[in-house]
Amino acid sequence: MKKIMIQDMPNHVGETVKLGGWLANKRSSGKIAFLQLRDGSGFVQGVVVKADVPEEVFVTAKGLHQESSLYVVGEVTKDERSAFGFELQVKEIEVIAEANNYPITPKEHGIEFLMDNRHLWLRSRKQHAIMKVRNEIIRATYEFFNDNGFTKVDPPILTGSAPEGTSELFHTKYFDQDAYLSQSGQLYMEAAAMALGKVFSFGPTFRAEKSKTRRHLIEFWMIEPEMAFVEHDESLEVQEQYVSYIVQSVLENCKIELERLGRDTSKLEQIKAPFPRISYDDAIKLLHEKGFDDIEWGEDFGAPHETAIAEHYDKPVFITCYPVGIKPFYMQPHPDRDDVVLCADLIAPEGYGEIIGGSERVHDFELMKQRLREHDLDENAYAWYLDLREQGSVPHSGFGLGLERTVAWITGAEHVRESIPFPRLLNRLYP
Amino acid sequence: MKKIMIQDMPNHVGETVKLGGWLANKRSSGKIAFLQLRDGSGFVQGVVVKADVPEEVFVTAKGLHQESSLYVVGEVTKDERSAFGFELQVKEIEVIAEANNYPITPKEHGIEFLMDNRHLWLRSRKQHAIMKVRNEIIRATYEFFNDNGFTKVDPPILTGSAPEGTSELFHTKYFDQDAYLSQSGQLYMEAAAMALGKVFSFGPTFRAEKSKTRRHLIEFWMIEPEMAFVEHDESLEVQEQYVSYIVQSVLENCKIELERLGRDTSKLEQIKAPFPRISYDDAIKLLHEKGFDDIEWGEDFGAPHETAIAEHYDKPVFITCYPVGIKPFYMQPHPDRDDVVLCADLIAPEGYGEIIGGSERVHDFELMKQRLREHDLDENAYAWYLDLREQGSVPHSGFGLGLERTVAWITGAEHVRESIPFPRLLNRLYP
Ligand SMILES: [Mg+2]
Ligand SMILES: [Mg+2]
Structure with missing residues (x-):
């Protein structure tokens, strides 16, 4: 399995690749989970379709916390709607380490709090x-x-x-x-x-x-x-x-x-x-x-x-x-x-x-x-x-x-x- | 007159150019003076032939002190004998400022003296x-x-x-x-x-x-x-x-x-x-x-x-x-x-x-x-x-x-x- 960085995804469309990264954010329904992934080189959306993956992969995806680290395996596809232009059709997820009450959430924080957590x-x-x-x-x-x-x-x-x-x-x-x-x-x-x-x-x-x-x-x-x-x-x-x-x-x-x-x-x-x-x-x-x-x-x-x-x-x-x-x-x-x-x-x-x-x-x-x-x-x-x-x-x-x-x-x-x-x-x- | 740097001389063979620089060293006889010139980008030999230049140019060349700053005008020629591969046939010399008893001469100096003059x-x-x-x-x-x-x-x-x-x-x-x-x-x-x-x-x-x-x-x-x-x-x-x-x-x-x-x-x-x-x-x-x-x-x-x-x-x-x-x-x-x-x-x-x-x-x-x-x-x-x-x-x-x-x-x-x-x-x- 080829391990690549998000910034290299444009060169691997149609291939199944492995990414190491973190969960920046997610939203999910009963049938699909959208994982916002980041690996330092960029951000990309990972899509987990319940019907297309083993039960435990979908359960893992739905239970992920913000900033938990993980390896994901999936297929690189084009995605015209995002600025990046690509997304990942996720097939496997391996959690490396759970994040523990990550303090910076999508809500607004005061500047001194953010600076303390620079x-x-x-x-x-x-x-x-x-x-x-x-x-x-x-x-x-x-x-x-x-x-x-x-x-x-x-x-x-x-x-x-x-x-x-x-x-x-x-x-x-x-x-x-x-x-x-x-x-x-x-x-x-x-x-x-x-x-x-x-x-x-x-x-x-x-x-x-x-x-x-x-x-x-x-x-x-x-x-x-x-x-x-x-x-x-x-x-x-x-x-x-x-x-x-x-x-x-x-x-x-x-x-x-x-x-x-x-x-x-x-x-x-x-x-x-x-x-x-x-x-x-x-x-x-x-x-x-x-x-x-x-x-x-x-x-x-x-x-x-x-x-x-x-x-x-x-x-x-x-x-x-x-x-x-x-x-x-x-x-x-x-x-x-x-x-x-x-x-x-x-x-x-x-x-x-x-x-x-x-x-x-x-x-x-x-x-x-x-x-x-x-x-x-x-x-x-x-x-x-x-x-x-x-x-x-x-x-x-x-x-x-x-x-x-x-x-x-x-x-x-x-x-x-x-x-x-x-x-x-x-x-x-x-x- | 084209003002160039020594490192660019290879692109100007046969042309008459102007260089700003310093006299690193020189040796001369009654008929010819060899000026070792430097301008920060490199070192080059300038050749002043008494018979080919006005009297005052040759007098100036012979009287130059180490590290005096000058503009020189001359023709770029190939010189197979030097590592650099080029030299300057000097036609004009304009002294910008005389150096005053430059302390680091070609003789050996002690390390503390050199470090004081870093x-x-x-x-x-x-x-x-x-x-x-x-x-x-x-x-x-x-x-x-x-x-x-x-x-x-x-x-x-x-x-x-x-x-x-x-x-x-x-x-x-x-x-x-x-x-x-x-x-x-x-x-x-x-x-x-x-x-x-x-x-x-x-x-x-x-x-x-x-x-x-x-x-x-x-x-x-x-x-x-x-x-x-x-x-x-x-x-x-x-x-x-x-x-x-x-x-x-x-x-x-x-x-x-x-x-x-x-x-x-x-x-x-x-x-x-x-x-x-x-x-x-x-x-x-x-x-x-x-x-x-x-x-x-x-x-x-x-x-x-x-x-x-x-x-x-x-x-x-x-x-x-x-x-x-x-x-x-x-x-x-x-x-x-x-x-x-x-x-x-x-x-x-x-x-x-x-x-x-x-x-x-x-x-x-x-x-x-x-x-x-x-x-x-x-x-x-x-x-x-x-x-x-x-x-x-x-x-x-x-x-x-x-x-x-x-x-x-x-x-x-x-x-x-x-x-x-x-x-x-x-x-x-x-x-
Ligand atoms: Mg001001
Ligand atoms: Mg050691």
């Missing part, structure tokens, strides 16, 4: 679909950067200095030294770009921030590309190509999941490069025209401002050239103005906020030293970073994409906590 | 080659698991409990709670496998271990696959397929790098599944036959034992079924014996030691509870993990591959510190 909640259709989309975004990310000549580089998580202050950093003792968990691998990625040209990272980052919004996680994953010999405008092109690539990959490879999530795919189909650009100056004007009186030139946007700007477009929009005063020390000045820098944030549509922050980096040695002084940063803590400017410095740019916000946007999840397998939130370190 | 050392030919092989191993890892129906899952780094003791864990304050950095995502990956079937992780792990061997890092990257409905023997097959796949991918896609590293590729060409298996019992006998009198049945192997066993084979070897007393609580007992468990370590050839540890996991709820009691582990801390056994438990297996040891083995690096971009060692948290 290890089980991941089995549900919606959470499964979100994790599959997350996986596709990761897969497409590697494909995009590999195909475009980037080298994957893993920057360190533990770092020995916290020159910008420790207030939002997690601290640990590294034997006799103090160490901090990385908020961003960018500075290391700049070093890597000088060695490997075009590089990207994909790893966890940590912010000990007491935020409790639907856009914030304490532990989240970032993709941070950095590119030698690439200036601001060229970096924006890479960004829009990359974001288009992951959205189109999800549309192509996660049709069933997007349908299960009820995602409006027409909105995603429009996400193709190029993306619109609006300068910070014009964004402030736009907000004033829209009646916002709580922001002036020189101040950073809040979530409502970003949402209002994004509503103006049906694609993600780059807000470019922010005031130097509200951006980090390492951003390259605008060539014609000394009050703004060569940077851009990419704001997702539909209120999902900033998904990318990026900039060209200061590459001049003297300017970098001046910036460190202006920001009261210790030159010694940045000795190796300054070396990059002293030893054959070149123009370079990079950006960071927040994975969970991107997953939330593409899946239409209301909160980033559903876009990561085991979320870490202000009051949530379990399971 | 951000620059990455630019050298050997380190560049190792990072490219690391990248190819990562790329091939994603390809292998994606092609085989696995979903990438990112387990959390910060965890709230340390039920097995905190001695080798990094601690941090998570707001008002205590948290620890993950040593392994395995338990979470088991939860994920029950939701997604076949899953794999790729992320950093942390061991606050005071080891100072050539095989140990404080911060290292692991790939941890976990598979529902997969038993011990089937897991070994996945492991040997996976390791073969990455070795063959490196052989195919990193020819230049392996040559630059002086790697004996004939040894790598043999790395094809299946791999030999030896039971722990027989391994102990083999060691006694080889004259080892410092190990008895029931004790764990040290590095010299692993090396002696590995020398017996020209492929990686699985040592299977270790005594229950020296393995973690979660390993499934052998069906016919209660003194050994269904596990295997995969030992690399050539003295590189263990690169994989794996096992079938206990899936019986009562046995798992008994194991927790026997190991004095707190059932409450494992509440969610026990749920996996109570709610439709299924046989499952998984393993963890240590990336840096695998990179060290495939590249022939003497020490794992060269197989990660920014190593974290007992006395090393900089840069």
